[in-house]
Amino acid sequence: MALLRLIRKRVKTFSRSEVRLGIGDDCALLRPRKGEELALTTDLSIAGRHFWLATHPPESIGHRAVARGLSDLAAMGARPVAAFVSLAVPRALAGEWTQRFYDGLLELANTHKATLAGGDLSEAPIPLADIVLVGSVAAGKALLRSGARAGEVLYVTGTLGGSAAGLALLAESAEPVGEAAWPPRTAGGFSTAGSVAPPALHLYPQPRIAQGLWLRRRGVATAAIDISDGLSTDLAHLCAESGVAAEIEAGLLPIHPGATLEQALNGGEDYELLFTAAEAVRVPKAIAGVAVTRIGRILRRGGKRATITLKTAEGSRRLEAAGWQSFA
Amino acid sequence: MALLRLIRKRVKTFSRSEVRLGIGDDCALLRPRKGEELALTTDLSIAGRHFWLATHPPESIGHRAVARGLSDLAAMGARPVAAFVSLAVPRALAGEWTQRFYDGLLELANTHKATLAGGDLSEAPIPLADIVLVGSVAAGKALLRSGARAGEVLYVTGTLGGSAAGLALLAESAEPVGEAAWPPRTAGGFSTAGSVAPPALHLYPQPRIAQGLWLRRRGVATAAIDISDGLSTDLAHLCAESGVAAEIEAGLLPIHPGATLEQALNGGEDYELLFTAAEAVRVPKAIAGVAVTRIGRILRRGGKRATITLKTAEGSRRLEAAGWQSFA
Numbered sequence: 001m002a003l004l005r006l007i008r009k010r011v012k013t014f015s016r017s018e019v020r021l022g023i024g025d026d027c028a029l030l031r032p033r034k035g036e037e038l039a040l041t042t043d044l045s046i047a048g049r050h051f052w053l054a055t056h057p058p059e060s061i062g063h064r065a066v067a068r069g070l071s072d073l074a075a076m077g078a079r080p081v082a083a084f085v086s087l088a089v090p091r092a093l094a095g096e097w098t099q100r101f102y103d104g105l106l107e108l109a110n111t112h113k114a115t116l117a118g119g120d121l122s123e124a125p126i127p128l129a130d131i132v133l134v135g136s137v138a139a140g141k142a143l144l145r146s147g148a149r150a151g152e153v154l155y156v157t158g159t160l161g162g163s164a165a166g167l168a169l170l171a172e173s174a175e176p177v178g179e180a181a182w183p184p185r186t187a188g189g190f191s192t193a194g195s196v197a198p199p200a201l202h203l204y205p206q207p208r209i210a211q212g213l214w215l216r217r218r219g220v221a222t223a224a225i226d227i228s229d230g231l232s233t234d235l236a237h238l239c240a241e242s243g244v245a246a247e248i249e250a251g252l253l254p255i256h257p258g259a260t261l262e263q264a265l266n267g268g269e270d271y272e273l274l275f276t277a278a279e280a281v282r283v284p285k286a287i288a289g290v291a292v293t294r295i296g297r298i299l300r301r302g303g304k305r306a307t308i309t310l311k312t313a314e315g316s317r318r319l320e321a322a323g324w325q326s327f328a
Numbered sequence: 329m330a331l332l333r334l335i336r337k338r339v340k341t342f343s344r345s346e347v348r349l350g351i352g353d354d355c356a357l358l359r360p361r362k363g364e365e366l367a368l369t370t371d372l373s374i375a376g377r378h379f380w381l382a383t384h385p386p387e388s389i390g391h392r393a394v395a396r397g398l399s400d401l402a403a404m405g406a407r408p409v410a411a412f413v414s415l416a417v418p419r420a421l422a423g424e425w426t427q428r429f430y431d432g433l434l435e436l437a438n439t440h441k442a443t444l445a446g447g448d449l450s451e452a453p454i455p456l457a458d459i460v461l462v463g464s465v466a467a468g469k470a471l472l473r474s475g476a477r478a479g480e481v482l483y484v485t486g487t488l489g490g491s492a493a494g495l496a497l498l499a500e501s502a503e504p505v506g507e508a509a510w511p512p513r514t515a516g517g518f519s520t521a522g523s524v525a526p527p528a529l530h531l532y533p534q535p536r537i538a539q540g541l542w543l544r545r546r547g548v549a550t551a552a553i554d555i556s557d558g559l560s561t562d563l564a565h566l567c568a569e570s571g572v573a574a575e576i577e578a579g580l581l582p583i584h585p586g587a588t589l590e591q592a593l594n595g596g597e598d599y600e601l602l603f604t605a606a607e608a609v610r611v612p613k614a615i616a617g618v619a620v621t622r623i624g625r626i627l628r629r630g631g632k633r634a635t636i637t638l639k640t641a642e643g644s645r646r647l648e649a650a651g652w653q654s655f656a
Contacts, residue, residue: 024569025473026403027367039355042460044414044448075354086372086458091655120372121654130414130458132370145353241352326449327419
């Protein structure tokens with residue numbers, strides 16, 4: 001198919017020693033470097049659930065799909081190697097829309113040296129994509145969700161709530177269209193260049209690859225997860241896998257200008273890293289240009305204690321996981 | 329989510345040395361054995377395109393999704409290691425239907441020792457799945473589409489057209505329902521047990537893992553591809569990647585009883601292996617219990633010659649790729 005040939009022509013291969021064979025055969029072939037293992041993550045992006053044609057330009061949808069996977073690699077402290085994209089679109093989107101989707105996708109993948117090594121293409125009544133990201137990490141050294149211990153300190157990179165605030169602004173300004181119709185009359189009026197306005201944060205989030213690599217290589221973090229579903233939900237995941245509880249202080253949260261506490265706690269799609277470190281370990285104020293903020297600590301799980309406690313000026317309360325859910 | 333916990337409990341890990349970390353973290357961690365590399369393939373299955381709720385029981389949809397990926401591994405001569413499933417369904421299918429989808433999926437994955445190591449779950453207006461299969465193969469030794477040379481002989485495993493004939497029978501007997509409605513009033517009346525009736529062939533195809541491994545390990549095949557899109561289309565892919573032409577004889581094709589020549593040439597979803605071998609190499613009549621049939625030969629590409637020529641009792645004609653297309 002002409003579209004696939006066009007995409008294949010635009011692909012850059014960054015590491016031929018690791019991506020032995022890319023697009024064009026029944027499978028891609030990947031070979032980790034000596035002493036490394038491969039980290040693999042998959043993420044669905046579906047119109048009406050993860051994005052809307054009225055609010056998200058196609059470049060943003062491609063960018064965000066890859067950003068979700070890269071952010072998972074960042075949370076393991078892995079270096080990106082390859083990406084695979086299964087895309088399905090209505091026939092009306094099979095031309096310009098799809099090319100612009102790949103523009104956004106390839107720009108972010110190229111920035112992080114992830115080679116587009118395969119995928120699938122199909123027709124569907126609404127656009128959707130499933131993305132696979134493969135990274136490489138020193139064998140046995142990946143940052144896990146399960147490594148947090150009572151007494152450790154909780155940190156977060158960047159700011160929280162900006163993505164949710166940006167989506168709210170975009171939704172206000174967009175005219176609704178169906179998820180198979182495109183283009184909408186508005187949308188696409190925001191640029192990535194140098195901006196950290198909430199709409200740009202939402203449309204073009206930057207995965208924290210450099211920060212994840214730094215934390216793993218320096219041996220600073222004991223556990224890590226990326227904030228894709230929202231702080232309350234992702235911290236609950238980290239606590240569940242580590243068998244611990246946690247306490248966070250509302251006054252310490254790096255809430256993005258224009259965002260609410262609610263958006264910072266439950267908004268999701270910030271793609272920042274949440275990590276733990278021992279009390280005695282020195283954690284810098286910024287890593288590779290991105291701020292790092294202490295937001296709370298890890299507690300022993302047990303008794304009647306809530307898994308997550310939120311401390312505010314008015315006192316302490318149980319914080320329920322109230323971020324993204326698979327079914328709305 | 330309760331559904332994800334349930335699935336996670338049912339997963340078997342077959343090789344802890346290769347699947348270092350499965351479901352539960354931001355990424356899975358995979359480590360190939362010494363001297364091996366990883367083969368990776370992704371395949372979309374979408375209601376209304378790849379299956380229909382009226383004709384396909386949920387177990388069949390899960391089985392077929394995994395079979396597509398396993399068949400790609402078979403075509404490379406790779407041994408299955410891990411599977412990842414991104415599933416999206418309407419809310420009404422999030423209970424019994426989804427569990428039965430995983431029943432079919434896990435049964436076939438377990439048969440071939442592929443550990444379910446991750447995935448994603450979301451709501452969508454119609455059911456769809458994207459499957460990733462990861463296999464392992466001796467480094468530099470995978471069977472490729474690009475290895476065929478003029479003068480070699482073309483072979484196919486099993487029979488052709490049975491899947492298309494089976495789908496035609498299923499479609500006749502099914503009452504149409506929408507792709508978000510389930511259960512249909514009919515459907516699901518076919519079993520896999522010992523049957524090779526066309527409907528069972530279509531609903532529960534068996535990927536040729538053992539045959540692919542045999543061909544690679546014995547060094548018999550020079551090139552291979554699986555027949556997922558239909559013989560005419562997949563042979564065209566093999567010819568394109570190898571830079572050759574081919575000639576097949578209609579009278580030699582192992583057409584499944586009840587299938588037509590048209591279904592054997594263009595039907596798709598047979599999940600047999602199409603491979604080439606040097607004229608002098610002895611190829612057995614069957615591999616691991618599955619018949620192997622000589623169907624034609626590889627020619628030099630060039631001049632006015634068609635890429636694929638079909639020889640019949642009436643003479644020779646150009647065979648166009650007329651199998652599965654991404655857009656109907």
